[in-house]
Amino acid sequence: MCPKEGGLLEKQKYCVYNESRECFLSLNVNRADTTFARLKGMIGRLRLKYDEGLWMVPSSGVHTIGVLFPLDLIYLDENYRVIHLIEFFRTFRIAPLRTNAESVLQLPIHTIYSSQTQLGDQLLICPPEEMETRLSEETLYRNNRKERVG
Template sequence: MAVLTPRGEAFNRTRQTHLATALAVADTHWTRLRGLLGITASDFRNGNGLWIVPCHGVHTLGMGFPIDVVYLDGTYTVVHIEPDLRPWRLAPVRLEAESVLELPCRAIVETGTAVGDRIDITVSSAAAGAG
């Protein structure tokens, strides 16, 4: 069982609600490639998230649980959402996206997150590179 190391948080400024209070970061080739593989649904619950940067699209091949996916442009504006992306699926590639947030299923619905929302991402510089 793999464990994500939280390094920050994601806050929906438009809706004034947290998307993730324990946000891990996948910002190297290997961490982006690994993504959530090896993580169980019980390890990835409300409050958790994975920020993949840079990223234009994701898949859930090899995963055992659904996730919500939020695509962000370079200004951290939501440009596309994929709620309830089931295992063994390919999400669309969005060239305008520069990063992606992977969140527990239902996070998009529960927070009301929509295209056009502005997201604040805070990452601890002390933990940078620890991911």
């Protein structure tokens, strides 16, 4: 359910963080978790800003028929582990299906390259408020661990 503000429905935004590489992939991803939202996808958009994206849930593949710009695609399993990557997926194409994929991230081109995301990487996907809490807890855990070892 989307929260209401000012009488308009707002989509929940998500942050995507690569725990394996310790870097953000996006701070502004929409979740497409209804049949209509997955069907529409990126159709009708003229471009994708550098920090936007779409998280198709559930999904084992996507298409760019009617999409006007190329995308980077990251296929994830049920634990948000990267199981397949496609850089610079061109327009008017159908991406391969991966039966073991639970979701697919559609991100701006060069996101995979600039983040050095690879197969097997572990991603964290959650709302910004939760991301802040999780990352501060992780930092505290790592600092405590270093103190005990050193």
